[in-house]
Amino acid sequence: AQSVSQHNHHVILSEAASLELGCNYSYGGTVNLFWYVQYPGQHLQLLLKYFSGDPLVKGIKGFEAEFIKSKFSFNLRKPSVQWSDTAEYFCAVNAGNYGQNFVFGPGTRLSVLP
Amino acid sequence: DAGVTQSPTHLIKTRGQQVTLRCSPKSGHDTVSWYQQALGQGPQFIFQYYEEEERQRGNFPDRFSGHQFPNYSSELNVNALLLGDSALYLCASSLGRGSTDTQYFGPGTRLTVL
Numbered sequence: 001a002q003s004v005s006q007h008n009h010h011v012i013l014s015e016a017a018s019l020e021l022g023c024n025y026s027y028g029g030t031v032n033l034f035w036y037v038q039y040p041g042q043h044l045q046l047l048l049k050y051f052s053g054d055p056l057v058k059g060i061k062g063f064e065a066e067f068i069k070s071k072f073s074f075n076l077r078k079p080s081v082q083w084s085d086t087a088e089y090f091c092a093v094n095a096g097n098y099g100q101n102f103v104f105g106p107g108t109r110l111s112v113l114p
Numbered sequence: 115d116a117g118v119t120q121s122p123t124h125l126i127k128t129r130g131q132q133v134t135l136r137c138s139p140k141s142g143h144d145t146v147s148w149y150q151q152a153l154g155q156g157p158q159f160i161f162q163y164y165e166e167e168e169r170q171r172g173n174f175p176d177r178f179s180g181h182q183f184p185n186y187s188s189e190l191n192v193n194a195l196l197l198g199d200s201a202l203y204l205c206a207s208s209l210g211r212g213s214t215d216t217q218y219f220g221p222g223t224r225l226t227v228l
Contacts (some may be wrong), residue, residue, distance in 0.1 A: 004156075032213050043118075044157070044204065044219035051214045090156050100147065100211050101170060104156030 002027040002095050004105035012111045013081055021076040021108050023091030033074040034092040034102075035065055044090070050074065061085070083114045116141055118207050118220035126226045127195050135190045135223045139207030146188040147217060148180060149204040157204055163188050164211050192225075200227045 007022030025031060035047040048059025055067040065076045074091060091105040119138045127133050139146050145164045149157035159172035163182035182188045186207075192199055202224050206217035 030213075034216075036219075043221040044206075046216055046218070049216060092156075094213050100145075100162060100208070100213060100215065100217070101172075102147070102149075102157075102159055102217065104149075104158070106154075106156050 002093060002101075002103050004091055004093050004103050006089075006091055006105040006108050008108045009106070010109045010111070012113065014113050015083055016080050017112075019076070019078040019081045019085070019110070021089055021091075021110070023074045023076065023105060024072050025074070025091075025093045025103075026072065027093065027095045029095060032094040033065070033067060034094070035059065035063070035074075035076050036090045036092060036104075038088040038090065038107075040087065047076070047089075081110070081112050083112045086110060086112045118205055118218055120203075120205050120220040120223050122223060123221070124224045124226075126228065128228050129195055129197060131195050131227075132191065132193045133195060133225060135192075135203050135205075135225070137188045137190070137205030137207075137220060139186050139188070139205075140218050143207035143209050143218070144186050145208045145211045145215070146182060146186065147206045147208075148188070148190045149206065150174070151202040151204055151222070153201070160190070162211060169211060195227045197227050200225060 004025045033050040036044045050057045058064045090107045147162040148160040151157040161171040166182045177193045179191045202222040204222045205220045208215040208217045
């Protein structure tokens, strides 16, 4: 069965620091990759997604992620975080070419100190 | 354009009872998926409905059942509630159930089982 791991449970950064959140998945075939964000008291929102093509994808609010197939990774990055980026971040994988079978990672809580 | 809506927001039940949660998909969406998100964890896929039929199912017992109506709205039913069923139940909708179709999430229903 496919699984998704996220390297850090809780990350604490100061404003303007750079961010990288790790995500690894276990599945050998075609995958579609997503990062979702859950701000305090709000619902899950899509940050970015990768289906094919350029492995470096850009999302909303200055976030980007890089798909490295050989490492089964899809790490999320942001050059300079803001206090408003404080949230829970979830990596999700939808494996295969047909249907939707989303598997979410356990999440990483990001706290940005002003 | 209304997003995904869920009702009720919160619910408190006792062990052994039954519960029904409701979801209205984003306008124009025809596919509804349900997830269970336990505290501190990522969402876990329960099942997906398309054209009023269950199309995919995660690793959840038969106590969890659902329904999709002709207007694409959906219900999640849980019978014989257990303490471990306490969680945030998320509904997600998409246009189509292809592997690259993005899911949009609702705010969730917080179920507490006493």
